[in-house]
Amino acid sequence: MLPLSVPLLTVAALATLGYLLAARRAIAVSGGDSRTLAALPAQYALNALLTIVIPALAVLIGGAMAGGGALTGWVVIGVALLCFAGALLQITPDYRARNHAETWIKLILMAASVIAILTTLGIVFSMIFETRNFFSQYRWQDFFLSTEWSPNFRGNSALGILPLLWGTLYISFIALVFAVPIGMFAAIYLSEYASPRMRAIAKPAIELLAGIPTIVYGLFALITVGPFLRDYFAAPLGFGDSASSVMTAGLVMGIMLIPFVSSLSDDIINAVPQAMRDGSLGLGATKSETIRQVVLPAALPGVVGAILLAASRAIGETMIVVLGAGAAARLSLNPFEAMTTVTVKIVSQLTGDTDFASPETLVAFALGLTLFVITLGLNVLALYIVRKYREQYE
């Protein structure tokens, strides 16, 4: 089998040669007067280049996808040679090189946009494939309905998703309890009350929170918030003595979500037509009455959408819970106890030495698929609500 560099270099050499020769040939067939050509010599050259490169690369990628047979390299070189000859032979004064070159370019652009689809398919299929392997070794009833999670790499693991889901939802709930009021009020204040100067300072400052990587929040939870909550709340109140807890992760995740909620709400509040506010103010309502009784009800669907998007973010968040929530799978109501989430378990089952035949590793794919389905559902629902609401006023 040829090393990959041989066909690649051959194609590159042929393409360069084709590019140079095509321009000369175009001038030659025109009899020295390039005005008689249907396109500029440079466009003939470009067309020749693309005609050689694109089919060859398509064959190369196709061959690699199909498992990379020993012949792929030779086939690529053959195709490139064939196209090289074709590209030069088809040059006549009437040949519309610009149009042909542009068709090739459009093909490239199209292929690029298909990558998004391929990514989704890759995500879905890779997870479905491994999840099927998992369910062939582990009963799905036990996975979805069992309340025990205790993986054991010697076998006989209990792999019930319920305690993980509970931890995920509990932490997300606490995060939203912090983020939604603060985010909403901040958005209301910034869009309805704040002076332009204050807006110019506060808005970027809040959005700065969105630009901070989640690992920073995770470290903040681990070294500051966790010990603080333990020493000043959990331990004195007798709720436990764990620094990593649902509260720690929830609080920090709440901070992370503030800019998310506030910028979405800001958009939504701004989309409410000014005429509605003016009408309410004209009837003698105060500003806050207008906001509470006119603006917010009008914006409600959008706000619900924003909260759903924030919830989907919270459920899929990984680093904050890995560092802040703990690793113990537990079904408990005490927010100062360590619990764990779906994402934490995906990380812990897939890092370190993994054996892709054992259910203890494969369960991560089932967890991932569950996570993907939940967040996708929330996103689709939220986008649907937001879009529907926007149309109302446009």
Added chain:
Amino acid sequence: MSYKSLLTVDARTKRRNAAETRFKAYGLAAIVMAMLALAVLLTSVIGTGASSFKQTYATITVPLPEDKLDKSGVRDPDVMKKVTTIGYSSLLKNGMVAALQTAGISTDLNAKDIGGMLSKEAAATVRGFVLANPDVIGGDATFELLMNGRIDGYFKGRVTMESAALDGNTSPEELALAQALADAGIVRTKFNWAFLTAPDASDQRPEAAGLGVAILGSLYMMIVVLVLALPIGVAASIYLEEFAPKNRWTDVIEVNISNLAAVPSIVYGILGLAIFINFMEFNQSSPLVGGLVLTLMTLPTIIISTRASLKSVPPSIRDAALGVGASKMQSVFHHVLPLAAPGILTGTILGLAQALGETAPLLLIGMVAFVREYPAAYTPEAGLFGEAATALPVQVFNWTQRADPGFVERASGAIITLLIFLLIMNAIAIFLRRKFERRW
């Protein structure tokens, strides 16, 4: 019936005005809380991490006797390698004791404890120097050597006499001696370049751990992301914005892209593990795989921002180009794209910044591994960007999992480094936007 003046406020108006003030106060409180959270977050991380940019060193003269280091006398590095770091640490111990005598400092500590005040890395430093310069054997050489994490912590205020009394790894006497050495000018604290250039270090020596490999790994991944995500993202956006017919297929792609932007990042890690590592068999922990995963993750962001900047170029530009005989493709590539370029670049930089801070997917593709070798960009065996590396955010995670408290400082220091990089990228993006953005 009594008439009241409009200027006297009745109870109901008072109540409504009070409600108004309250409501406004809630809004203000929310903003203050958000800003406070930001301030606490930054001060906490910077407060713990700033000290990792300084490091405590001892300058001592170490005797390098031939009978210990090179009995054969041939100065052959291969033979000299037989002397391990343990052999060197006894020399360092002697060097420390000698330094104490020269400075006239007396102590009750035994020689072993005095030698232990130096980092375990110090012996490796001296050994590396001697193997590289065999000529120094037989004489003395002066070195600037790392002190161990606890002594270093004492000079940074992390370790106190009280905490040292409870700590098995150090003692108040050692700290007192370190203070005396500092007073004598033997021990000094100076800027820690090694933190930015040295590779990671093992569990027992946080004082030697650095970000060199992580920064290199992150750089490689950013190169992969830039080289792949920018052209693919721009090509896809041009197609969707300028050429795609409005039909169901295009709709599917668009919905798909907006959904991909909201997929949890860890799912991309699972994708990378299943496709790039298990199926395509790329090297685990390699920047190539990390870069590919981050590319897929940033593509939707880049596509969305590129489409927005293409959309902001007015149709009159396209019409003018078409009117003088340009083809559709020429109008896009010669006119629309250059005008949209600043916006595209800004979006790309922000996408890169997001990718630089991403941790979760990289954990799954094995970038948590302990890597001490600087990864090469290309080797014939591992291919392009195929050698194991770590990344900045992953290094932070890695250090939080270590037992020694010295690593907390290192992790926070790594965060500061990461935030500085992000700040620079964002500043560039804002600068580009301010300088080149056109309002039509």
